[in-house]
Amino acid sequence: MEEPDKQLVEELCRSGIGRGDLVALAIWPRTGLGMATPTAAASVSLGVEDPSAVVRLVEDALRPRWVLWSNDTAATLAQSGVRIATSWDIAAVDRLLFGGWRTDPARAWAHVHDLALEEIPRNAPADLFGDSGRGGGDREDPVRPDGHLRAEWVSGDWRTTPDRLRRWAELASVVASLQQARLDELASPPRASFTARSESAAELLCAEMSIDGLPMDRGVAEEIVAGIVGPRPRSDSDAAEQRARRDAEVLRHAPPGSDVDLRSPGQVKSLLRRAGFDVPDTRAWRLEALRDAHPVIDALLTWRKAERVATTYGYAWLDERLGADGRLRGTWAGSDGAAGRMTASGGLHNMPAEMRGAVVAEPGRVFVRADLGQIEPRVLAAVSRDAAFARASVADDMYAPVAAQLGVDRSTAKVAVLGAMYGQTTGHGAQALRGLAAAYPVAMTYLEEAARSGQVGRDLRTYGGRLVVMGSTNANEVDEREARRQAAARGRYGRNALVQGAAAELFKVWAVTVRARGADLDARIVLCLHDELLVHVPIEQSDAVARLLDDCLQEAVRRWAPDDSVRFVADIGVIERWSDAKR
DNA sequence: TGCGGCTATTG
DNA sequence: CACAATAGCCGCAG
Numbered sequence: 001m002e003e004p005d006k007q008l009v010e011e012l013c014r015s016g017i018g019r020g021d022l023v024a025l026a027i028w029p030r031t032g033l034g035m036a037t038p039t040a041a042a043s044v045s046l047g048v049e050d051p052s053a054v055v056r057l058v059e060d061a062l063r064p065r066w067v068l069w070s071n072d073t074a075a076t077l078a079q080s081g082v083r084i085a086t087s088w089d090i091a092a093v094d095r096l097l098f099g100g101w102r103t104d105p106a107r108a109w110a111h112v113h114d115l116a117l118e119e120i121p122r123n124a125p126a127d128l129f130g131d132s133g134r135g136g137g138d139r140e141d142p143v144r145p146d147g148h149l150r151a152e153w154v155s156g157d158w159r160t161t162p163d164r165l166r167r168w169a170e171l172a173s174v175v176a177s178l179q180q181a182r183l184d185e186l187a188s189p190p191r192a193s194f195t196a197r198s199e200s201a202a203e204l205l206c207a208e209m210s211i212d213g214l215p216m217d218r219g220v221a222e223e224i225v226a227g228i229v230g231p232r233p234r235s236d237s238d239a240a241e242q243r244a245r246r247d248a249e250v251l252r253h254a255p256p257g258s259d260v261d262l263r264s265p266g267q268v269k270s271l272l273r274r275a276g277f278d279v280p281d282t283r284a285w286r287l288e289a290l291r292d293a294h295p296v297i298d299a300l301l302t303w304r305k306a307e308r309v310a311t312t313y314g315y316a317w318l319d320e321r322l323g324a325d326g327r328l329r330g331t332w333a334g335s336d337g338a339a340g341r342m343t344a345s346g347g348l349h350n351m352p353a354e355m356r357g358a359v360v361a362e363p364g365r366v367f368v369r370a371d372l373g374q375i376e377p378r379v380l381a382a383v384s385r386d387a388a389f390a391r392a393s394v395a396d397d398m399y400a401p402v403a404a405q406l407g408v409d410r411s412t413a414k415v416a417v418l419g420a421m422y423g424q425t426t427g428h429g430a431q432a433l434r435g436l437a438a439a440y441p442v443a444m445t446y447l448e449e450a451a452r453s454g455q456v457g458r459d460l461r462t463y464g465g466r467l468v469v470m471g472s473t474n475a476n477e478v479d480e481r482e483a484r485r486q487a488a489a490r491g492r493y494g495r496n497a498l499v500q501g502a503a504a505e506l507f508k509v510w511a512v513t514v515r516a517r518g519a520d521l522d523a524r525i526v527l528c529l530h531d532e533l534l535v536h537v538p539i540e541q542s543d544a545v546a547r548l549l550d551d552c553l554q555e556a557v558r559r560w561a562p563d564d565s566v567r568f569v570a571d572i573g574v575i576e577r578w579s580d581a582k583r
Numbered sequence: 584t585g586c587g588g589c590t591a592t593t594g
Numbered sequence: 595c596a597c598a599a600t601a602g603c604c605g606c607a608g
Contacts, residue, residue, distance in 0.1 A: 263603055265589050283590070285595075308591055311602055336599065341594090343599055350593040350600060371594095376597095422596040496597040530594045530598085 005054050008035075008044060009061050015042050017062055022088060024067035024173035026165040027051040027076060034166030038173040045166035052080035059084050065197075067176045069105050069168075071334070074207035083208065085516065089200035090172060092334055093179045096192070096199055099459070099467035101337030106149045109171070112178035113147060121151045140164075142171060183465070192465030194559070195505055199334060201512035205525060206332035206342065213327025214348060214359060214526050215536060221318055221358035228309045228354070243310070250303045253296035262303060271296070313352055321346045326362070332528075334508075338493070339501030340466045342508070342528050349529060359534075359578035366542050368523070369581050370549045370572040371532035372507070374398045377417050379503040382566040383463040384446035388439065390565040406435040420447055421499045423492030447495050454494025455487045462501035464560075470494060506568075507531060510556040517552055521545055534578065542574045 017023060017037055027033040033051040035058075036043035048054055055077060058064065066084050068074060070091035077084060094108035095101070106120045121135055121144065135144035135151075142153040142164075149171075152158040159168050183192040222232070229246075233239035247262055254260060255274045260267045268282045275294055279286055284304065290297050322328050330346025343349065361367050372378075377398050381389040392401040403413035416432035418424075425433075437444045453460050457472035470493075473486045511528055514535065518525070521541045527534035537545045549572050557568050575581055 261604085265604080267604095281589075304591075308602085312591080312600095330600095338598060341598065345600065347592085347600075350591085352592060419596065424596045426596095492596065493598095500598065532594080 005046070005048070005057055008046060008054065009058055011042075011044065012037070012058060012062060017064055019063045020086065021062075021064050022067050022173060022176060023058070023062075023064040024169040024176065025055065025073060026069070026159065026168040026172065027055070027073060028160055028165055029076065031160060032162035032165060034162060034164075034169040036166065036169040036173045038177050043166050043170050045162035047162040050080070052077050052082045055084065056082045067169075067172045068200075068203075069108075069172055071203040071207045074204045075211060078204075078208050078211045083519075084204065086197070087200045087204055088176050088179075088196070089203040089334075090175050090179065092199045092203045093176075093183075093196045095335055096196055096340075096464075096466050097179065097182050099469035101335075104154060105171075105175075106151070106154045108175055108179075109149045112175055112182060115147050119146070119148060121148055142167060186461070186465050188465060191463070195464035195466070198505070198509045198512055199340075201515065202342070202508040203334045205512060205515050205528070206334045208524075209332045209344075209526065209528070210329065212524060212526060213323060213325075213329040214534075215326060215362050215365075216322055216328040216358050217360040218318065218322055218326060218358075220360060221322065221355065222315070224354055224358055225309060225314050225318070229306050229314055232315050246303060246306055246310075250296065250299040253294075253299045262300070263307070268300070309352070313347060313355060317347060328359075335466075335504070339462060339468060339497040339504060340464075341500065341504040341530055344528075348527065353579075356578040356581075361536060361576050364539060365536055366539050367526075367575050367578065368535045368537055368542055368545045368549060368572065369532065369575055369578070370535075370546075370553075370570045371529075372510075372553070373569040373571060375503045375507065375531045375568070376421055376499050378566050378568055379506060380421060380443050380446070380499050382561045383498065383502045384443040385562060386440050386442035386446070387565065389443045393565075393567045396569060402436075402439075405439045406432055408432050408435070420444060421496060423451060423495045446498075450498045451491035451495040454490040454492070454497075457490065460494055460498060462498055462505065464502060464505035466501055466505070468494065468497045468501065503531070506556065506560050509560045510553050513552040513556050514549060517548055518545060521548065523548070546572050546574055 015037060022038050024036040025033065030049055032045065032047040033054060034043065034045045046054060059082070063085055065086045065088055067088045068090065071089060074087065090105070090108050091103050094103045094111060098111050107117065110117055110120055135146065137145045139150065142150050144150050153168065159165055180193065183196055186192045230242055233242055250262060251260065254271055258271055258274060260271045262268060265282055269279065272279055272282065275296055277290060284301060287297050287301055291301065321330065328346070328348065330344045330348040333343045335341065336343045373396070378393050381393050392398050395401050399410050399414045399417065402417060403410045406413055412432050416436055419433060420436055450460060454470050457470045459470050460468040462468065470490055473483045475483060507530065511525060511533060514533060515525055518535065521537065521544055523535050523537040523541060523545045525533060526536045533549065535545055550570055553568060553570050573581060
């Protein structure tokens with residue numbers, strides 16, 4: 001380690017920075033870094049070849065809470081093998097405070113300074129004339145005279161010297177302080193602040209999962225694909241031939257003389273009409289009922305399954321996503337646009353169940369898998385503070401006591417509870433729905449109020465403080481029927497967002513607790529799936545990690561829930577491949 | 584070339 | 595078949 005780095009740490013120690021204190025960080029690979037401390041009102045810059053190594057040094061010595069503009073920085077660090085314990089992720093907190101899915105430093109800056117979002121400077125091409133730059137003022141100052149951040153600073157083009165990185169870190173610490181103040185203004189200050197920290201840690205986890213990838217055995221994966229679509233095509237013409245053969249297998253059952261593109265829903269519909277079936281659409285669940293009525297239906301449904309694998313989860317997918325190191329990679333995002341669930345690209349969240357057999361732990365390791373049982377109704381009981389519904393959560397299967405209470409069978413009770421949370425108002429569950437309203441009025445009123453907010457376009461906040469932005473209908477552009485339909489859709493959306501969103505918050509608290517407590521056991525979370533965790537661990541640690549997952553759930557619930565009246569349960573098992581899970 | 588509609592997969 | 599997501603292909607508008 002170079003001498004200036006040690007001096008830096010000593011300097012930070014002298015300024016009184018300790019565990020958990022905010023230290024803003026801006027880095028540029030092979031250039032250097034800037035740090036700024038809001039409490040000590042001090043900042044430093046350092047030109048170094050390997051800025052991540054400096055971060056590691058400070059992390060080991062002081063373990064501050066790193067203020068990052070976004071998880072891009074966490075990704076840069078993780079790429080260098082540096083894993084920081086805690087952070088304040090400005091982008092994540094911006095989404096929490098102001099809703100929505102996409103953000104950037106300019107937007108977060110504008111939000112906390114009450115600047116008009118429409119006036120945020122757009123990213124302009126480089127100024128060929130070398131004048132003072134767009135927006136006027138001094139280009140060395142990232143803040144324009146009009147108060148907005150300069151586009152070239154936001155895009156990163158300009159943050160390429162240690163001095164500028166220091167300035168960028170100073171601005172990050174300003175934004176973090178203003179965000180903290182905004183969180184304190186909310187109705188539930190301690191909780192929103194808590195959410196900000198757990199959402200920030202979730203961003204660190206996402207950066208790590210994006211880089212680490214999911215263990216997958218290429219040989220097994222290719223065998224599974226081959227079993228569905230045949231061997232890997234040797235050429236484009238070979239691929240076209242295979243495709244034509246698959247199509248022909250369906251078309252030979254079709255009425256003669258029809259030249260049908262099976263990939264075109266319209267043409268499939270007319271094909272079915274010629275075969276004697278008049279259907280409003282050709283979705284699988286609808287055709288399932290007709291499977292035995294005509295051989296073309298069965299052939300078509302089989303074709304659809306193979307076509308899915310061929311186009312989305314086939315050889316091209318493996319070539320693009322599965323690295324030579326046997327890791328399947330996608331990009332993880334900490335919160336989606338609706339209620340704040342994690343998302344993953346690259347098929348990690350919607351991989352067909354058949355492919356799970358290829359998700360195999362590496363030699364010397366196993367997976368510890370856990371999923372939360374009935375997380376949404378339990379979360380509803382907690383956030384609505386419905387004592388009667390909370391009592392039902394004592395059962396391993398929450399629907400059993402609910403069914404007994406309503407005097408219906410379990411499946412009816414389940415449909416009714418899900419219907420209440422999703423906004424279903426018609427069908428078989430309607431009668432049981434009225435029973436729910438009588439038995440659990442607190443929870444059902446909570447849902448009704450959320451639905452009403454959505455209907456009138458009033459924004460909502462989840463239990464953890466996330467803003468759920470509700471659109472509104474422009475009455476001039478649509479007729480009354482359409483306006484009613486949109487209001488009803490927003491009602492269902494709002495109703496569900498409070499449950500799904502709070503569930504996502506609890507899930508992330510659980511996940512980041514496992515991340516923190518599991519580090520010493522070399523336990524790595526490799527997949528998060530809304531209520532399920534897959535943890536890759538050394539075999540000898542598997543029992544310890546299995547216990548840890550439950551301990552962490554109880555710890556997460558203690559910290560997240562308003563009280564201890566709602567029970568949360570996890571099904572935990574040690575497995576070698578993902579498909580071994582019973583579920 | 585971009586976008587809505589349809590279809591599939593997952594929780 | 596309600597809530598959420600990602601993703602591919604088709605058909606149509608520009």
